Amino acid sequence: MATPTLPAELSDATSDERSLRRFLHGLPGVDQVGVEQRAAGLGTRSIKKGSKLQAIDTAISMVDLTTLEGADTHGKVRALAAKARRPDPERPDTPRVAAVCVYPDLVATAVEALVGTGIGVASVATAFPSGRSSREVKLADVALAVRSGATEVDMVIDRGAFLEGRYGQVFDEIQAVKAACGDAHLKVILETGELATYDNVRRASWLALLAGGDFIKTSTGKVSPAATLPVTHVMLQAVRDWYTTTGELRGVKPAGGIRTTKDAIRYLVAVHEVAGPDWLTPSLFRFGASSLLNDLLLQRRTQLDGHYSGPDYVTVD
Amino acid sequence: MSTWEYAPAPESREIAGLKPTYRPFIGGEFVDGTGEPLKSVNPATEEVLAEVGTASASDVDAAVKAARRAYDKAWRRMPGTERAKYLFRIARLIQERSRELAVLETLDNGKPIKESRDADVPTAAAHFFYHAGWADKLDYAGFGPDPQPLGVAGQIIPWNFPLLMLAWKIAPALATGNTVVLKPAETTPLTALVFAEICQQADLPPGVVNIVPGAGDIGAELVNHAGIDKIAFTGSTEVGKLIQRSVAGTPKRLTLELGGKAANVVFDDAPLDQAVEGIVNGIFYNQGHVCCAGSRLLAQESVVDELLEKLRYRVSTLRLGDPLDKNTDIGAINSAEQLAKIRELTESGVAEGAERWTSPCPVPERGFFFAPTVFSNVEQSMRIAREEIFGPVLSVLTFRTPAEAVAKANNTPYGLSAGIWTEKGSRILWMANRLRAGVVWANTFNRFDPTAPFGGYQESGFGREGGRTGLEGYLDV
Numbered sequence: 001m002a003t004p005t006l007p008a009e010l011s012d013a014t015s016d017e018r019s020l021r022r023f024l025h026g027l028p029g030v031d032q033v034g035v036e037q038r039a040a041g042l043g044t045r046s047i048k049k050g051s052k053l054q055a056i057d058t059a060i061s062m063v064d065l066t067t068l069e070g071a072d073t074h075g076k077v078r079a080l081a082a083k084a085r086r087p088d089p090e091r092p093d094t095p096r097v098a099a100v101c102v103y104p105d106l107v108a109t110a111v112e113a114l115v116g117t118g119i120g121v122a123s124v125a126t127a128f129p130s131g132r133s134s135r136e137v138k139l140a141d142v143a144l145a146v147r148s149g150a151t152e153v154d155m156v157i158d159r160g161a162f163l164e165g166r167y168g169q170v171f172d173e174i175q176a177v178k179a180a181c182g183d184a185h186l187k188v189i190l191e192t193g194e195l196a197t198y199d200n201v202r203r204a205s206w207l208a209l210l211a212g213g214d215f216i217k218t219s220t221g222k223v224s225p226a227a228t229l230p231v232t233h234v235m236l237q238a239v240r241d242w243y244t245t246t247g248e249l250r251g252v253k254p255a256g257g258i259r260t261t262k263d264a265i266r267y268l269v270a271v272h273e274v275a276g277p278d279w280l281t282p283s284l285f286r287f288g289a290s291s292l293l294n295d296l297l298l299q300r301r302t303q304l305d306g307h308y309s310g311p312d313y314v315t316v317d
Numbered sequence: 318m319s320t321w322e323y324a325p326a327p328e329s330r331e332i333a334g335l336k337p338t339y340r341p342f343i344g345g346e347f348v349d350g351t352g353e354p355l356k357s358v359n360p361a362t363e364e365v366l367a368e369v370g371t372a373s374a375s376d377v378d379a380a381v382k383a384a385r386r387a388y389d390k391a392w393r394r395m396p397g398t399e400r401a402k403y404l405f406r407i408a409r410l411i412q413e414r415s416r417e418l419a420v421l422e423t424l425d426n427g428k429p430i431k432e433s434r435d436a437d438v439p440t441a442a443a444h445f446f447y448h449a450g451w452a453d454k455l456d457y458a459g460f461g462p463d464p465q466p467l468g469v470a471g472q473i474i475p476w477n478f479p480l481l482m483l484a485w486k487i488a489p490a491l492a493t494g495n496t497v498v499l500k501p502a503e504t505t506p507l508t509a510l511v512f513a514e515i516c517q518q519a520d521l522p523p524g525v526v527n528i529v530p531g532a533g534d535i536g537a538e539l540v541n542h543a544g545i546d547k548i549a550f551t552g553s554t555e556v557g558k559l560i561q562r563s564v565a566g567t568p569k570r571l572t573l574e575l576g577g578k579a580a581n582v583v584f585d586d587a588p589l590d591q592a593v594e595g596i597v598n599g600i601f602y603n604q605g606h607v608c609c610a611g612s613r614l615l616a617q618e619s620v621v622d623e624l625l626e627k628l629r630y631r632v633s634t635l636r637l638g639d640p641l642d643k644n645t646d647i648g649a650i651n652s653a654e655q656l657a658k659i660r661e662l663t664e665s666g667v668a669e670g671a672e673r674w675t676s677p678c679p680v681p682e683r684g685f686f687f688a689p690t691v692f693s694n695v696e697q698s699m700r701i702a703r704e705e706i707f708g709p710v711l712s713v714l715t716f717r718t719p720a721e722a723v724a725k726a727n728n729t730p731y732g733l734s735a736g737i738w739t740e741k742g743s744r745i746l747w748m749a750n751r752l753r754a755g756v757v758w759a760n761t762f763n764r765f766d767p768t769a770p771f772g773g774y775q776e777s778g779f780g781r782e783g784g785r786t787g788l789e790g791y792l793d794v
Contacts, residue, residue: 029740031760034591044431046326046643054321237590244626272321273634280321 006210007246014210017168024167024206030198030234039229045269052265053303056296057095059264060087062282064122064152064253066101066290068129068221074109077102081113083317088297091304097293098282099152103128104145111149122152122187126177129191129220131156135173142180153177154187154217154288157204159194167207174211187253187286188213192231193223201231205238215251221288226256229266236275239284249278255288261299264292323636326643328430333421339506340370341530342513344383345523350376352531357507360427361640361649361684369506372529374538377498380527381544384469384496387524393466393494397453404449404492406519411442411484414515418508422480423640425507427649427685428603430641440765441484444783447767448492451788455493458785460794466494467570467793468546471539473560474509475552476502476651477606477707483509485782486549487526488767493791495547498527500539504652506530537563545569549790551608554705554731554776572780572790574608574772576705577733579754580726581611581762584719585620587738588760593627596711599736599762601635601689604650605709608777609734611762613695613702614713615722621715625693629674632689637678647709650685659687659708666692666701671712697728705731719744723751732774736762755781 006014013023047055065084067076080100088094099120100110110121123145127133138155145153155177161169178186188208192201208216216235219226232254239250252275258264264287271279279285294314301309339357341350352371359366372380392400411418418441419433428437455464470490474482479501490497501509509528516526529535533556540548540563547570550560554575564571581599583592599611616624640648650656667673671692680686687708695702695712702712716722726735735754737745745759755773758764765771770781780790 028587028589031588031591033761034588034594037761038591038594044435044643045323047323048326049324051322051324058321268321277320 010210010245014171020167020171020207021165024203027202027206030202032198035198035230035233039233039270042269042273043229043266045266047265047269053300055265055268056261056300056303058280059261059268059287060293060296060300061095061098062286063097063293063296064099064101064255064286064288065097065293066221066255066288068101068103068124072103072106074106077106077109078113079317081110083293083315084114084119085117087293088300088314091301094297094300098286101154101288104141104148104150107145107148107150120151121149122154123148123150124154124156124220126155128154128156129222131158132160135176138173139176139180142177146180146182146184150184152185152187153181154189156189156191156220157208159191162195162200162204162207171207171211174208174213178212185214186212187215187217189217189220189255191220191223192218193225198230198234201234202238205235209238209242209250213250215253215286217253217255217288219254219256219288221256227254227258227288229270232267233270233274236270236279239279240275249284251284251286252279253286253288258287258289259291260295264296323644325639327639327641328420328423328643330420330424330641332416333424334417335421335424336367338368338370339510339530341372341376341380342510342516342526342528343376343380344527345517345521347513348376350530352376352535355503355506355530355532357425357504359424360651361681363684366424367507369510369530371531372535377529377535377538377542380498380529381469381471381542383524384498384527385544387522388468388496391522392496392525395494397455400491400494401449401452403519403521404445404452404488407515407521408442408445408449410515410518411438411445414511415439415442418480418511420641421511422508423648425505426476426479427640427651429645429648430643431645432603437478437481440767441481444484444488444767448488452492455788455792458788460789460792464493464792464794467791468495469544470495470497470547470549470791471542471545472497472499473536473539473548473550473552474499474501476505477603477608479505480508480512482551483512485551489782489787490549490791491525493788495791496525498529498539498545500529500531500536503530503532540564547571547791549780550574557778570790572772572782573778574780574782575776575778577608577610577731577773577777578613578703578705578729579609579611579731579734579736580613580615581736582615582716582722582726582738582748583617583620583624584739584741584744585617586740587620588740589620589624589627591760592624592738593631595736595738595760595762596628597631597635600711601632601647601709602763604647604687606651606655606707607763609756609763609771610707611734611736612706612710612712614711615716615725616713617722618715618717621713625691625713628691632676632691633678635676635678635689637676637686637688638681647689650687650708653685655707656685656687659706659710662701662704662706663690663710666695666699666710666712669699669701671695671699671701697725703729719748723748727751727753730776733777734758
């Protein structure tokens, strides 16, 4: 399972199951009190005026507009695609979102609705959200998404295998999915709410980066807690350390539970100060969210108009 | 996004309710001090904030007499349950006026508003709440039945945490039934005089708290006054020694909380990212104007390079500037004199061969500012490893084994605090037993709580403040 392009210290780590385990368990621990204190401290940054408007526009451009319901229909996906193209119809200067995120069987609909826009189509895959199926079924799921035109694949890791300490199996599966993705970008969902400890989040982050994930993503949105600031701190630290070691930039996507502009700005502050300003771009940071976009649009109007408009002035899709 | 600059987010200075003049508080009244008035300066802009009347020797005498009268006539006889009510009232008034106090503290001291708002003022209130709870429970504090107060306490506090140090001093003194004459630092008298207003608002009996602004000579008057039963001093070791000489041979009790040169010890199995946070918090909190600052980083040799790389990146993200801006991490150095001292010691570090790294952050033209600085390749013999700099300057030393870490950490005339960073619990306990420091933090730094006693070894002073232990310094036991 070696990955030839990595520096020796890292490719050695992936040479076999035991090396991988030794590497992951050799990573520095995460002190829970410390990381939560730091996240809360950065949460008090006061972002006002021009810097707030800039943050709102940046956050809009980073949204993966998501619908992942059993009740999703072609009509729902088309409505979401329309929203993605023109988030605020009365204000055409509003940035477009980064991508629309749907289940694999609805990818084709989203692709058709977004053709020529440059907006990505992300598909969840690998027996989302639990990841409980055979490798064969998971890869077939990926194949369906890619064949239908998905430009991004959001896979889930096998948390059961991870918690059992079978890191090699998780690693191999991510690599296999990465291979099946072809040109599509791979986001690896760690489901941090099920990993429970920050040490596990750090290990899973490195595991996903070693296996070739382009992004590490916190959550499916189906498990509580979903994204939290301290978990995102740990993951931002991982991509920064990855960059320091390899020179490669990888992305982070918190998903689930981020509903307000205030929350989104706290995440952007964390990106800015923990990972660094280089990560403040949709190619390296995304928000997995559905209701967040409307709050961003409302706050954007508030900034530009000087008064609050109310929820009836943005479209409910 | 090209670059994302945070727009200025200043707290309004109007909230401070700044007045053109402030006066000493003696016997429950603001009086015209007969000392030479001083001008309190905003260290971030060098502008004069207000003129402050100071006490003369006769004013100190009047204050001590007022305190004695209040002690004899009102305070010592008052049941603990009644004293507690005043302390609770003061605590609540500090909370009610917290924004005003925070902004005023930041203007007068130069510390960032996020610290005065989130740490200094709430912790000051917490000290009054905590000690209010003790006032009627002194029989059960472990000092025998009905422990008696000492009388009139003379208290002298420094400029680094003006209101918080006042709370550390006044709250336990009042809870145990003493009355006080307090001298705030020459450069930061303003919040103490707003605290005097709070005493009036709380209807505290006149003379229980007296505030006498002034310079070192007024401190000396207070120390040498025959009517004082107890001196509590927080400040430099140099002045602490003078005070100890002065009170030798008198019945005055003394507690001293002096300087420090704390070691923050990072082992190779530490949670590195949080250790970096702790190092930053340890030395750059309050511009390093902290007696228990973690000014010596002792890093295990096997991890020092990685740690320094992470530390330098983190330090470069610290935002230095207008202390009133809510996003400022590092404010102004309190005075030109202190800035000169920091510069002098920093130059000695370079001259003695340590490797200097300074954050590339922009530094304002006006005001007293010093960019956060990290010295590596520091040896025990250098001045920057031995002397207290009291500024945002960290000295990085290394060690090979736990025994060497203990030896180096203890190799200082001071002994106020220490930090240990390791994921190994047994090693934390092993180290904590061997470090000669009043406070030992494990996997954290600069955390304060009214319930935890604070104080030092050797040249860091004696006596404890806070917690049950802290009551002892104000009781005749």
